[in-house]
Amino acid sequence: MSISKGSNMGSQESGRDLAGFFEHRFGASPDVLDSVMNLAAGSHIDFADLYFEHTVSETMSLEEGIVKKAGSHISQGAGARIISGEKTGFALTEEIDPKMLHLTMATAREIALHGGEGAARSPVGKMVRTHELYPVTKEGLVLPTDVRRELLSEADRTARAYDHRVKQVMVSLATEVKSVLTVREDGQLSTDLRPLYRFNITVIAQSEKNRQTGSYGFGGRVPFSDIPDIERIRLGAREAARQAIVNLDARDCPSGTMPVVLGPGWPGILLHEAVGHGLEGDFNRKGTSAFSGRIGEKVASSLCTVIDDGTIPGRRGSLNVDDEGTPTSRTVLIEKGILRGYLQDRHNARLMGMKVTGNGRRESYAHVPMPRMTNTSMLGGDSDPKEILESLDRGIYAVNFGGGQVDITSGKFVFSTSEAYYVEKGRILYPVRGATLIGSGPEVLTKVSMVGSDMSLDSGVGTCGKDGQSVPVGVGLPTIMVEELTVGGTA
Numbered sequence: 001m002s003i004s005k006g007s008n009m010g011s012q013e014s015g016r017d018l019a020g021f022f023e024h025r026f027g028a029s030p031d032v033l034d035s036v037m038n039l040a041a042g043s044h045i046d047f048a049d050l051y052f053e054h055t056v057s058e059t060m061s062l063e064e065g066i067v068k069k070a071g072s073h074i075s076q077g078a079g080a081r082i083i084s085g086e087k088t089g090f091a092l093t094e095e096i097d098p099k100m101l102h103l104t105m106a107t108a109r110e111i112a113l114h115g116g117e118g119a120a121r122s123p124v125g126k127m128v129r130t131h132e133l134y135p136v137t138k139e140g141l142v143l144p145t146d147v148r149r150e151l152l153s154e155a156d157r158t159a160r161a162y163d164h165r166v167k168q169v170m171v172s173l174a175t176e177v178k179s180v181l182t183v184r185e186d187g188q189l190s191t192d193l194r195p196l197y198r199f200n201i202t203v204i205a206q207s208e209k210n211r212q213t214g215s216y217g218f219g220g221r222v223p224f225s226d227i228p229d230i231e232r233i234r235l236g237a238r239e240a241a242r243q244a245i246v247n248l249d250a251r252d253c254p255s256g257t258m259p260v261v262l263g264p265g266w267p268g269i270l271l272h273e274a275v276g277h278g279l280e281g282d283f284n285r286k287g288t289s290a291f292s293g294r295i296g297e298k299v300a301s302s303l304c305t306v307i308d309d310g311t312i313p314g315r316r317g318s319l320n321v322d323d324e325g326t327p328t329s330r331t332v333l334i335e336k337g338i339l340r341g342y343l344q345d346r347h348n349a350r351l352m353g354m355k356v357t358g359n360g361r362r363e364s365y366a367h368v369p370m371p372r373m374t375n376t377s378m379l380g381g382d383s384d385p386k387e388i389l390e391s392l393d394r395g396i397y398a399v400n401f402g403g404g405q406v407d408i409t410s411g412k413f414v415f416s417t418s419e420a421y422y423v424e425k426g427r428i429l430y431p432v433r434g435a436t437l438i439g440s441g442p443e444v445l446t447k448v449s450m451v452g453s454d455m456s457l458d459s460g461v462g463t464c465g466k467d468g469q470s471v472p473v474g475v476g477l478p479t480i481m482v483e484e485l486t487v488g489g490t491a
Contacts, residue, residue, distance in 0.1 A: 014118040018191035019127075022052050022181045026096035033183050033239040034097075038082045040082050040185050041092040042114050046244060047346060048082040048104065049324060050075030052096065052181040053365040060145075061172040062152040070145070073173035077365040080105040082112040083347055089113070090368050130320040130327050130364035132311045133221065136195050139221030143328070148173055151199075155231060155237040159203050162241035163195050168204040169237075173197070175224055182325040195221050196316070196472060198461060201237050212250070212251055212433075214243025215418070219460035220314045236459075239425065241399065243419055253432035254422065255491030259395040260437060260485045261423070266400055266458040269475035272376050273406045273443035274413045275306065277286055279333050279341075280359075280371040281348035285407050289441045290411035291339060299339045300317030300445030303381055305335040308343055310358060316460040324360035324369050331357045333376075334445070343371045363469040373464060377476025381451025385479040388450045390426035394488055395436060397421045397428060411441035414488075434490035444482060 033050070053076065060070040078096050081090040082105075089112025093100045123385035152171045159169045178194040193461035196218035205212055216239040217233065262270065288364030291299060300306070309326030312318050319328050324346050332340050344352070345360030348371055351364040389397060397420065405413035417435040421428045455478035464473040 002205070009352065018179060019189065020191055021179060022054075025054075026052070027098050028052065028101070028181070029094070032098045032101065033189075034107050036080075037183060037185060039102065042113065044084050045185070045349060046083050046085065048080070048105075048108075048185040050101070050183040050402045051079045051362070051365055053077060053079070053321065053329075054179040055176060055364075057174065057176040059172065059174045060148045060150075060152060061170070062156055062349070063170045064168070065153070065156055067149055067152065072222045075364070078104060078482045079263050079365040079367070080108040081368060083445065084112045086351065087345070088295055088368060089114050092366050094314050096149075101474050105307075128188050128321065128325060128327070130190060131190065131319050132316075133311060133318045134195060135225045136193060140225045141195060143175060143227060151228060151233055155199075155201050155233050158234045159201060159239035160243045162238050163205065163245050165205045165207055165245060166203055166241050167206045170202040171172055172200045173227070175227075179321070182323065184325050188325055192320045192437060194319070195224065197222070197224060197227055199233065199236065199462070201229070201240040203237075203240040203244040205241070205248055207248050210248050211243050212247035214240045214245070214247060216240040216243070217459060221314050221318060222236055222314050230378055245420060248435060249289040250433035251400070251422070251444035252433040252489065253396070253420065253435040255487055255489035257484055257486050259392055260482045261395065262396045262477060262480050263397065263399040263477050264452065264454045264477055265384070265456045266457060266475065267398055268377055268403060268475035269415070269462065270415055270437070270444075271378055271477055272373060272462070272464070272473065273304065273404050273413065273415070274444055275334075276308070276373045276376045276441070277406060279343055280373070280409055281342045281344040281354070282371050284342050285348050285352050288409050291438075294339050295341060297339055298337050299442060300334050300337040301448040302337040303451045304334055304445050304448055305332070305338055305379040307332050307379065308357075308359070308373055308376045312375055312457075312474070315375050315457065315463060315474045316472045317373070318373065319361075322358045322360045322369075323362045324361060326356055326358040328358040328374060331359070337445075343373060344479065345369050345371045346456055358468050361471050363471055367469050370467065370469070372466065372471055373473050373476035375457065375476065376454065377457060377474075377478070378451070378478060380453045380455035380478040383450045384452045385451050385452040388479050388481050389423065389428075390422045391450065391481065392426055394424050397423050398435070406441060408476045411443075412439070414438050415440060416488065420436055432489070436488035438486040438488055444485065447483045447485075448480050450481035
């Protein structure tokens with residue numbers, strides 16, 4: 001990844017430049033912000049924040065070799081939040097001006113409490129120093145329309161050339177630039193300029209008796225001038241076509257309880273869903289997670305160490321600062337099988353008497369922050385990935401996943417595979433279709449008997465849903481052996 005030289009929005013100076021953008025465009029001057037935040041002062045108010053957002057997004061998609069859709073969209077708004085005890089007052093406005101900002105904060109206060117004597121608060125203006133995970137310049141955020149079109153066309157040509165059975169190719173490119181300003185009751189002010197892109201390729205292959213789909217995507221937080229990586233686009237197109245062709249020859253999957261080997265990278269989505277959500281602070285504060293009250297206990301095999309790291313440069317789930325103005329961090333959740341902590345935002349950390357971890361995230365200004373994952377992964381182990389597969393006597397080797405869901409309270413999950421193989425005596429015999437993995441999050445990690453040395457993160461396509469909010473995330477996993485999982489099949 002090449003990093004464009006120039007001013008960095010994570011720096012103090014450039015952070016003030018971004019604050020200046022909101023001041024000049026929307027009238028959010030230091031005096032106005034001070035006046036608005038004074039409405040959040042009170043003896044019964046624990047904390048408050050004012051969150052500004054301006055987002056420019058562009059999309060283009062190609063089908064049948066022709067650009068079918070292209071568009072751009074601008075959204076903007078501000079959300080005011082006041083928390084008193086366990087009560088949250090939240091209000092939002094799409095019209096950003098001093099009058100509406102005062103009204104929005106006053107409404108949030110009214111929701112959170114009635115009255116309350118004033119208390120001293122720090123004046124706005126203390127700029128927090130954040131990470132510098134995705135340095136960009138204005139020039140680096142420009143990707144001309146003709147360049148976008150050519151990149152989509154190259155992916156289409158490459159996928160069609162892979163095999164004569166490729167009948168249809170769909171390609172899309174989405175980019176987003178989100179400008180964020182967060183003002184807190186303690187006087188802290190933070191800014192972030194967040195680039196994000198995602199390139200997707202879907203291929204449909206057809207034989208005389210069968211029709212199957214393969215897909216591949218990649219993305220991250222990098223200058224858009226880095227996106228025209230022709231070789232990566234070609235590799236992605238071939239990978240999508242390869243998956244579709246493999247699935248043409250797939251057989252019905254056997255069902256039953258059996259050992260399963262999970263491949264590296266994207267299969268970490270199982271870790272994200274089955275374990276990650278259960279370690280978010282709000283579920284544990286309310287006692288609704290299967291991991292509630294278990295810090296210090298053994299919850300996984302001693303081979304398993306699970307972390308959430310929002311500080312990895314350029315990754316889809318990374319942030320210089322979370323949506324509450326807290327710099328992100330690397331949080332150890334499970335260490336050699338022992339539960340060490342939870343993912344926390346300010347609200348739940350305060351109520352639980354725990355440390356804030358920089359995981360307060362929201363979909364947009366129109367949503368309340370909550371504890372969310374960033375990039376969640378299991379650290380690599382000492383086993384050779386080849387030896388892990390060779391040790392599989394009879395079971396499934398799951399390489400890629402489709403959708404999945406989990407019940408937070410029980411920890412039970414169901415996942416569908418998009419690419420999987422049946423293995424006997426350490427040899428891959430044939431690809432299988434219709435394989436689903438069924439299990440329990442609190443149990444699955446206790447059954448991990450081998451952890452490979454090949455930990456890798458996904459290619460940058462993850463989106464996590466929770467309580468109606470979607471945020472970009474990353475996942476990662478080494479090759480692992482799970483001694484026992486229920487496999488639902490079609491055989």
